[in-house]
Amino acid sequence: MREEIVIRAEGLTKKFGSFVATDHITFEVRRGEIFGFLGANGAGKTTAMRMLCGLSQPSEGRAQVAGYDVATEYEQVKRHIGYMSQKFSLYDDLTVEENLRLFGGIYGMERGRVEEKIGELLGELGFETGRKTMVGSLPMGWKQKLSFSLAIFHEPGIVFLDEPTGGVDPVTRRQFWELIYRAADRGITVFVTTHYMDEAEYCDRVSIMVDGRIDALGTPAELKAQFGGPTMYEVFYALARTAKRGD
Amino acid sequence: MSALPYLLAKEFKQLFRNRLLPVIIVLLPVAMMNVVPRIATQEVRNLNIAVVDLDHSTLSSRLTRKLQASECFNLYATCRDYGTAYDLLEEGSVDFIVTIGGGFEHNLNRSSETDVMVSVNAVNGMKGGLGNSYLAQIVTQYARELNSEKGVATRRPISVEPRYLYNSALDYKPYMIPALMAMTLALLVGFLPALNVVGEKERGTIEQINVTPISKIELILSKMIPYWIIGVFIVGFSMLMAWQIHGGVPAGSVCLILLFSMVYILTISSLGLTVSNYSDNMRQAAIVMFFFVVIFIMTSGLISPVASMPGWAQETTRLNPLRYIIAAMRDIYLKDSTFVQLLPQFVPLCIYGLAASLWAVISFRKNS
Amino acid sequence: MRKRDMGQFLSFARKEFIHILRDPRSLLILLVMPQIMVVVLGCIIKNEVDDIRVGFLDGSHDYCSERLTRRICSNKHFIGRGEIGTEAEAAELFKKGEIDLVVVYGSDFANQMLHSGVAKLQLLSDGSEPNQASVRVAYARQIIADFQRDMFSEMGGGQKASDHFEINVVSRMLFNPQQRSELNFVPGVVGVVILLICCMMTSIAIVREHETGTMEILLASPLPSIYVVMAKLVPYLIISLLDMATILCISYYGMGVPMAGSLAVYVVTASVYILTSLMLGLLISTVVSTQLAAMLLSLLLIVPTIYLSGMVFAIESMPAAAQALSNIVPAKWFISASRKIMIEGVGVEHVATEIAALAAEGLAFMLLAWRFFRTRLA
Numbered sequence: 007m008r009e010e011i012v013i014r015a016e017g018l019t020k021k022f023g024s025f026v027a028t029d030h031i032t033f034e035v036r037r038g039e040i041f042g043f044l045g046a047n048g049a050g051k052t053t054a055m056r057m058l059c060g061l062s063q064p065s066e067g068r069a070q071v072a073g074y075d076v077a078t079e080y081e082q083v084k085r086h087i088g089y090m091s092q093k094f095s096l097y098d099d100l101t102v103e104e105n106l107r108l109f110g111g112i113y114g115m116e117r118g119r120v121e122e123k124i125g126e127l128l129g130e131l132g133f134e135t136g137r138k139t140m141v142g143s144l145p146m147g148w149k150q151k152l153s154f155s156l157a158i159f160h161e162p163g164i165v166f167l168d169e170p171t172g173g174v175d176p177v178t179r180r181q182f183w184e185l186i187y188r189a190a191d192r193g194i195t196v197f198v199t200t201h202y203m204d205e206a207e208y209c210d211r212v213s214i215m216v217d218g219r220i221d222a223l224g225t226p227a228e229l230k231a232q233f234g235g236p237t238m239y240e241v242f243y244a245l246a247r248t249a250k251r252g253d
Numbered sequence: 254m255s256a257l258p259y260l261l262a263k264e265f266k267q268l269f270r271n272r273l274l275p276v277i278i279v280l281l282p283v284a285m286m287n288v289v290p291r292i293a294t295q296e297v298r299n300l301n302i303a304v305v306d307l308d309h310s311t312l313s314s315r316l317t318r319k320l321q322a323s324e325c326f327n328l329y330a331t332c333r334d335y336g337t338a339y340d341l342l343e344e345g346s347v348d349f350i351v352t353i354g355g356g357f358e359h360n361l362n363r364s365s366e367t368d369v370m371v372s373v374n375a376v377n378g379m380k381g382g383l384g385n386s387y388l389a390q391i392v393t394q395y396a397r398e399l400n401s402e403k404g405v406a407t408r409r410p411i412s413v414e415p416r417y418l419y420n421s422a423l424d425y426k427p428y429m430i431p432a433l434m435a436m437t438l439a440l441l442v443g444f445l446p447a448l449n450v451v452g453e454k455e456r457g458t459i460e461q462i463n464v465t466p467i468s469k470i471e472l473i474l475s476k477m478i479p480y481w482i483i484g485v486f487i488v489g490f491s492m493l494m495a496w497q498i499h500g501g502v503p504a505g506s507v508c509l510i511l512l513f514s515m516v517y518i519l520t521i522s523s524l525g526l527t528v529s530n531y532s533d534n535m536r537q538a539a540i541v542m543f544f545f546v547v548i549f550i551m552t553s554g555l556i557s558p559v560a561s562m563p564g565w566a567q568e569t570t571r572l573n574p575l576r577y578i579i580a581a582m583r584d585i586y587l588k589d590s591t592f593v594q595l596l597p598q599f600v601p602l603c604i605y606g607l608a609a610s611l612w613a614v615i616s617f618r619k620n621s
Numbered sequence: 622m623r624k625r626d627m628g629q630f631l632s633f634a635r636k637e638f639i640h641i642l643r644d645p646r647s648l649l650i651l652l653v654m655p656q657i658m659v660v661v662l663g664c665i666i667k668n669e670v671d672d673i674r675v676g677f678l679d680g681s682h683d684y685c686s687e688r689l690t691r692r693i694c695s696n697k698h699f700i701g702r703g704e705i706g707t708e709a710e711a712a713e714l715f716k717k718g719e720i721d722l723v724v725v726y727g728s729d730f731a732n733q734m735l736h737s738g739v740a741k742l743q744l745l746s747d748g749s750e751p752n753q754a755s756v757r758v759a760y761a762r763q764i765i766a767d768f769q770r771d772m773f774s775e776m777g778g779g780q781k782a783s784d785h786f787e788i789n790v791v792s793r794m795l796f797n798p799q800q801r802s803e804l805n806f807v808p809g810v811v812g813v814v815i816l817l818i819c820c821m822m823t824s825i826a827i828v829r830e831h832e833t834g835t836m837e838i839l840l841a842s843p844l845p846s847i848y849v850v851m852a853k854l855v856p857y858l859i860i861s862l863l864d865m866a867t868i869l870c871i872s873y874y875g876m877g878v879p880m881a882g883s884l885a886v887y888v889v890t891a892s893v894y895i896l897t898s899l900m901l902g903l904l905i906s907t908v909v910s911t912q913l914a915a916m917l918l919s920l921l922l923i924v925p926t927i928y929l930s931g932m933v934f935a936i937e938s939m940p941a942a943a944q945a946l947s948n949i950v951p952a953k954w955f956i957s958a959s960r961k962i963m964i965e966g967v968g969v970e971h972v973a974t975e976i977a978a979l980a981a982e983g984l985a986f987m988l989l990a991w992r993f994f995r996t997r998l999a
Contacts, residue, residue: 059464062621080620081466089464093457099270100263111259112465156461273914277921284924292928292943295668295752299937342795343967345957361788371792376964378800379668379752380935386759389790396788411740411769415758417748418715428749444920448913536825539916540650543821544658547923551662556933558750560721561667561802570665580718587749590716597717 010037012164012195013058017067020053027053029218030067035197035211037163040190042206043199045215046246051199052092054215055166058197059089072163085113088157088165092172094149098142102133102152105141106159113160127155130188147178151185158189165189167198171205183208203239214242216249256467260475268479278441282487285437286430286494293433293556294425297383301329302349303338310358312399316369319395320351325387339372348374349384361399419504419587427501431510431582432555434491435517435575439546441487442480442518446525447542449476450617451532463619473614477522484518485511505585509592513585513599516606517578523609524574530616549575574609577602629844633852637826641856651822655814655864656871662810663876666933667802670756673698676705676714678725685731685740689768693724698760715747722746722757734772796881796965807878808959809932811868812952815861815891816898816926821919823857823902828915831906850994854899861895881966887959890976894955897983901951904986907993926952954978 013035020028028050035041045051056062058071060080069076072086096105103124110120128134131151141149150170157165167186171179183205190196198209206212207226214222214229222229222245226238233241268274304317321328329347332338338350352370360367371388375381417423453459462472488511495501503510525542532538550556552566553575559567570576581598584590592599641648677690694701702720705711714720727733727741734740744761746754797804827850830836839849869887872878880887902919909915928934929943930952936944947953958975961967 060620061460061463081468084464084466087464089461091457091460091464093460095457095459095461097263097267097458098456099267104263104266108259108263109461109465112256112462112467114255273917277917281921281924288943289924289928292939293934294938295934296938297752297935301937343961343965344971345961366789368789368791371790373792373794374965375794375797375800376960377805377935378797378802379756379805381794381797382800383752383755383759385790385792385794389792392788392790411734411742411765413742413744413762413765415744415746415762417746417751417754417758420748420751420754423748423751423754425751428751440920440923444917448916452913535912535916536829537644537646537650539821539825539912539920540647540654543817543920544650544654547658547817548661550927552665556927557666557668557802557806558753560672560753561669562665563667566665583749584716584718588716590718594713594717 011035012037012073013041013069013071013197015054015058015067015069018054018057018064018069019066020050020057020062021065026218028057031215031218031220032067033213033220033223035164035195037195038190038193039210040186040196040198040208042209042212043197043215044206044212044242045199046249047201048251049215049249050218051215052168055168055197055199058083059087059166060084086163088160088162090153090157090165090167090170092168094153096141096149096153096156099140101138101140102128102144103137105152106156109156109159115160123159127159131155147174147181150174150178151182154182154185158194162194164195164197167196169199169201171200171202179205203237203242206238206242212238214245216245217251221245221248257471257475260467260471261478264475264479274445278483278487279490281441282437282491283494285433286491287498289433290426290429290495290499293429295379296423296425297380297387298325300326300349300380300384300387301347302326302351302388303330303332303341303347304328305332305335305338305350305352307334307355308353308357312358312361313353316353316357316392316395319391320388323387323391325384326391342372342374348380349388351388426499427587428583430495430499430501431503431586432553432579434488434495434514435553435578435582436550436555437487437491438484438514438518439521439549439575442484443521443525443546444539444542445483446476446480446522447528447532447538448535450526450529451535451538454532455534469614469617469619472619473526473610473617476526477519477610477613480522480525481515481518484514484522488514501586503586504589505591509585509595510582512592513578513581513595513602516599516602517574520574520602520606520609523606523613526613527609527616530613530618549573552576553579555579571601574602574605577605626844626848629842630848630852633839633844633849634855637853638856640826641860651818651860652863655818656867658814659807659810659868660871660875662814663803663807663872663878666806666810668752669800669802670753670760671698672700673722673757673760674702674720675699675722675724675761676702676711676720678705678708678711678723679730680728681726681730683729683731685734685772686726689726689765690724692768693761693764696760696764711745715745720747721753722761724761735776803876804878804964805960806932807872807876808963809930809952809956811865811872812894812930812956812959813926813932814868815865815895816901816952816955817919817923818864819857819861819895819898820902820905820922821916822860823854823899824905824909824915824919825912826857827853827903827906828909828912831910832912846994847991850903854903857899857902858895861899862892865891865895878963879966880963882962883969886969886972887962890955890958890962890972890979893976893979893983894951897951897979897986900983900986900990904990904993907990925950929953930956932956948978949982951979951982954982 011034016032017030018028019026019030031054043051057064057076058069060076060083064077071083074082076083106124107120128137154170171182186196200206211225212229213220229241233244235241235244302320304320306313306317317331320326330341335352341347342350350372354370357367369392371385373381373385420427528542529538532541552570552573559570559576577598581595584595675693679686693699705723711723723745725743725745730740744758746757748754794800840846873880905915905918909918929947929950936947954975958972961972
């Protein structure tokens with residue numbers, strides 16, 4: 007069960023004109039894993055993730071997510087994944103429960119089930135009082151936690167998180183990772199990009215992208231041994247400074 | 254279609270929570286129905302004239318009084334010489350100068366025939382031309398009056414009786430009101446959808462929707478149906494106002510008006526959504542939509558008749574959905590035209606609506 | 622402005638230019654759309670009455686009625702659409718919009734006309750559009766009057782009775798002898814297009830910076846905030862002037878719109894008008910906080926600008942309140958001045974009022990904008 011592959015990318019490539027944003031990347035992610043997808047700004051992480059989520063067509067190569075091809079069966083892919091984009095993308099002018107209800111409805115969840123889950127979720131977050139608050143007036147930390155909860159609201163098998171903890175304080179970051187662990191415990195595969203090397207240590211396995219390619223892949227311990235650094239920070243630094251692309 | 258109710262609820266909540274939109278949706282039709290019909294008139298009246306009376310005779314001053322008494326002219330000044338009057342014309346105070354030459358009365362009494370000189374500011378050709386023919390009518394009328402006083406009957410073997418059908422008072426309001434409804438719709442249900450999708454693109458919320466398995470058709474429908482409802486509300490509200498304020502009720506069927514409006518709203522809001530789908534930001538969407546709406550409005554026959562356009566332009570206006578709706582609305586309102594009589598407007602409008610809505614669905618990209 | 626400020630001012634203006642240049646779609650629209658609009662609208666907005674589709678309901682079918690029918694059909698303003706059987710048939714054609722005018726001859730037309738002198742003739746005109754209806758009838762009347770005169774002279778009854786008064790109206794159509802409607806509409810279209818472009822572009826550009834938060838960075842610079850805002854207007858001023866120049870060339874060379882008066886006076890008027898429009902855009906940007914709102918407000922300007930500017934609808938025909946209201950529409954002054962300069966060719970003294978009004982409005986917009994801007998920063 008633990009060895010089942012849920013994401014498989016083979017030579018996945020995206021070109022914008024002559025610019026190769028993602029350059030033939032190949033990797034696999036197993037069910038229930040927390041997979042850290044690291045790279046400097048502009049290394050091609052978001053582009054790769056958007057292809058995996060069925061938002062963007064690959065130029066070359068292929069990838070399967072939850073058993074479906076991202077180039078052809080992207081609508082099926084979308085049924086089995088959750089996605090939290092880099093940019094906060096819930097509706098500011100809807101309340102917390104209205105946002106949840108909307109996405110529950112879009113995923114075709116039953117009305118009763120939606121209400122039940124809203125209660126559960128807000129209880130878990132300790133946010134019952136915020137139920138009828140406009141999302142636009144929430145502080146950043148709450149927005150991030152809410153986006154994550156929304157991404158896994160319809161109980162997908164895989165969730166993609168694009169820099170989920172950008173711009174939040176260390177306490178909230180810690181709480182956020184507790185949410186991720188809880189999701190992983192329930193068997194959800196987590197595919198996460200981040201800039202924080204301490205977060206990389208929390209992952210089961212990480213890949214590091216440089217200039218559109220994956221230059222390193224393995225558990226944090228393996229990578230530290232391979233690149234001879236005491237922490238992930240040294241590993242990342244050793245790889246990232248070879249990058250040709252600027253920001 | 255299970256997600257549609259949720260998406261619709263979302264669109265409506267967002268619409269009503271906006272501070273500006275509901276106000277505009279109510280205020281614009283109020284302005285368009287209340288104020289614009291009073292202004293949008295090309296009636297030729299209150300024309301300012303200057304009279305240069307060089308004769309100072311009984312007959313010449315009687316003509317001046319006749320002009321003064323006329324409904325469509327407004328005697329702005331009587332001038333001593335043509336130069337003074339011409340100055341008034343140049344500064345824009347008057348548009349017509351009637352010069353009664355010296356010897357007006359003398360000539361009439363001696364040879365029974367004399368001239369009156371009229372100078373017309375013809376920059377506005379329609380106003381100049383019509384004003385000129387009204388002036389000529391007044392002068393002819395005056396001559397006839399003089400003849401009958403003398404006991405000589407004017408010989409006019411053909412008696413011409415003009416009858417103006419469907420708008421016997423020659424009033425611009427019933428002509429403009431149905432067209433203004435179509436314009437209000439173009440401004441509201443054309444523009445708001447154009448800004449909708451691109452607005453979600455700019456805020457990033459569309460990404461969260463795109464990553465869901467929802468179908469394109471459902472999504473576009475959720476964007477279209479609210480404007481459909483708003484549009485029908487606007488039409489109803491406008492008709493009510495036109496009736497209350499100007500006393501104008503459609504001669505034809507209200508159901509037919511609603512039918513045409515619905516096809517038209519589908520067309521114009523689909524065009525808006527299509528523009529939105531192709532735009533990267535609100536500014537682009539607004540400019541492109543602005544361009545189309547202004548061209549559509551100006552070439553639709555709303556402010557100048559299609560029949561007066563050059564031939565190639567008349568053919569080109571066949572691409573303009575506003576042309577059909579305005580023609581149909583006017584015909585229903587004024588002439589009580591029936592559905593069968595209006596098929597030449599209905600069929601192209603339907604084709605346009607179908608094409609535009611298909612385009613809106615196709616051009617929406619969940620996956621780039 | 623101190624020298625260092627000047628340098629900064631220019632660098633801000635340059636930055637704004639770069640924004641526009643980097644967005645080729647917007648630039649294209651800014652530099653091509655106004656010209657296209659002027660050409661298209663200038664060619665299309667016309668109100669000459671031509672190609673009148675005329676039908677005949679002739680119960681007499683005699684020498685006179687048929688001759689008059691032929692005469693009407695051969696007139697350049699009319700297109701004969703043949704015989705119509707009944708009034709009901711005529712009504713059907715009117716309702717389908719396939720005919721504009723129907724000539725109904727009274728019974729025994731020729732006999733009545735030649736002998737008893739009271740031949741009846743009815744003109745049924747589709748009155749939907751009142752002016753068109755009136756002009757159609759006027760044209761038909763003219764033909765009928767000529768027809769009568771010719772019939773009389775043929776019959777030798779043409780000599781005028783010496784005791785019969787006749788006053789002839791001799792008309793001179795000044796400035797536009799052929800009554801071409803584009804001479805009236807093109808200056809109007811220019812005014813409307815320029816105003817809308819200026820307002821929309823500037824208000825959106827400024828609000829955009831507020832929305833993205835970059836405005837705060839600019840205002841934090843040592844340059845006085847009024848210069849920051851003015852610097853944003855510079856590129857739009859230049860683009861508008863370019864647009865104005867090309868439009869002028871197109872309308873002069875391409876559409877035969879004359880420049881009867883002084884070009885210099887026109888340029889001055891146009892510049893003042895562009896500045897006033899930019900100030901209006903600035904004012905809009907200070908009262909709204911989102912691009913959407915800026916757009917909607919600029920858009921709503923279409924309505925008063927089309928209807929109250931005198932572009933199509935003559936101001937003197939409006940109710941007094943609307944006439945008073947039209948004074949605050951900048952396009953009204955510009956359109957009035959440009960018609961006077963371009964078509965009538967009047968001297969500067971006759972357009973002084975218009976220029977002064979435009980300048981005063983521009984100043985008022987600027988002061989208001991400045992006031993709102995400060996309260997917003999405070």
